[in-house]
Amino acid sequence: MSSPTLAILAPGLLGGSVAQAAHARGAAGRIVVWARRPEVRLALAHQPWCSAVTESAEAAVAGADLVVVAAPVDRIIPLVQQVAPHLGAGAIVTDVGSVKGEIARQGHAALGDGAHFVGSHPMAGSEKTGWEHGSAELFQHRTCFVTPLPESNPAAVAKVVAFWRDLGGEPVTVPPDQHDEIVAHISHLPQIVASSLCAMLAGKTPAWRNYAGGGLRDTTRIAGSDPQLWRTILEQNREEVLRALRDYQDELHGLQIALANRDYHEVVARLERGRAYRSQFRPAP
Incomplete structure (x- = not known):
């Protein structure tokens, strides 16, 4: 054009x-x-x-x-x-x-x-x-x-x-529906994770936020996004986001069970799988 x-x-x-x-x-x-x-x-x-x-x-x-x-x-x-x-x-x-x-x-x-x-x-x-x-x-x-x-x-x-x-x-x-499945996992779920982590921490001692290092700041940067904007996105993609949340809950539950059972081999295996996935991101623009 x-x-x-x-x-x-x-x-x-x-x-x-x-x-x-x-x-x-x-x-x-x-x-x-x-x-x-x-x-x-x-x-x-x-x-x-x-x-x-x-x-x-x-x-x-x-x-x-x-x-x-x-x-x-x-x-x-x-x-x-x-x-x-x-x-x-x-x-x-x-x-x-x-x-x-x-x-x-x-x-x-x-x-x-x-x-x-x-x-x-x-x-x-x-x-x-x-x-x-x-x-x-x-x-x-x-x-x-x-x-x-x-x-x-x-x-x-x-x-x-x-x-x-x-x-x-x-x-x-x-295709549009495939797009919605993809972004539910790689965009909408990370927003929920960042926001819900901050929401959970908001119930703890307020002074804790002053001790946070780069890890918490990097992980939760997008929690500063507009909640009303995200409300409409989550409403529009509700079914795919719910499926992504169930997948993530299963992963968290598996890690929780491994830690509760002192199965540190499984804990490390899950952490290694996460590190391997993260290492394969293409370089940021």
Whole structure:
């Protein structure tokens, strides 16, 4: 897709980063942004990576070749349905939500035959929120899931893949439900573990937090994320997250039993298995 008109709806950290990356890398000829709150629209109007800021989502998508919906996961489909009648023929709509199954199916249904919905999820982010924390380099060497349905338009899928590659990402194409299973284990479960560990420690002596070293800080960094944002993600991916939690509970229970039985060979075996998995992570971007 050469120098398309790009519209970004409801930019937070990811949407703001999409705009900045597209501007910095020449992935869009024109970048039009809409935000729900007037004060955010006013602030965005002064950013060099915004060509225009509109008063309505409908106005933002008029004439757009590619639309990125960057709203929280529970607001993506309502926004897609809202702007659907205002999309030009052949326009492509994608999103950045971390749950894909229902979003992919409902997004496709909302657009009918005139435009094309192809779900996306860049594996990039931060415990911080808001477009002001965005970065043009956020997607550099980051996995970007693209989640077409069997009936998705192949040319539209190819253009979404190319767009994320143009932003520096590393696109991976998987079915939406497979995506939800994957991220339940590698993204949603770690958030629950970090948050629940801090919640448990919050019931202990308050002074303990002052003695913590890097291990606790590194393990629980993402516990600083927005709870309401994560509430919607966990609600949307409830079944897969419950399955991931059961897998993790089984692992914890096995370690607990080994320790209770003084089976230190088994304790070490489990720790070694964890170390081996961690050592095979690819280098951080």
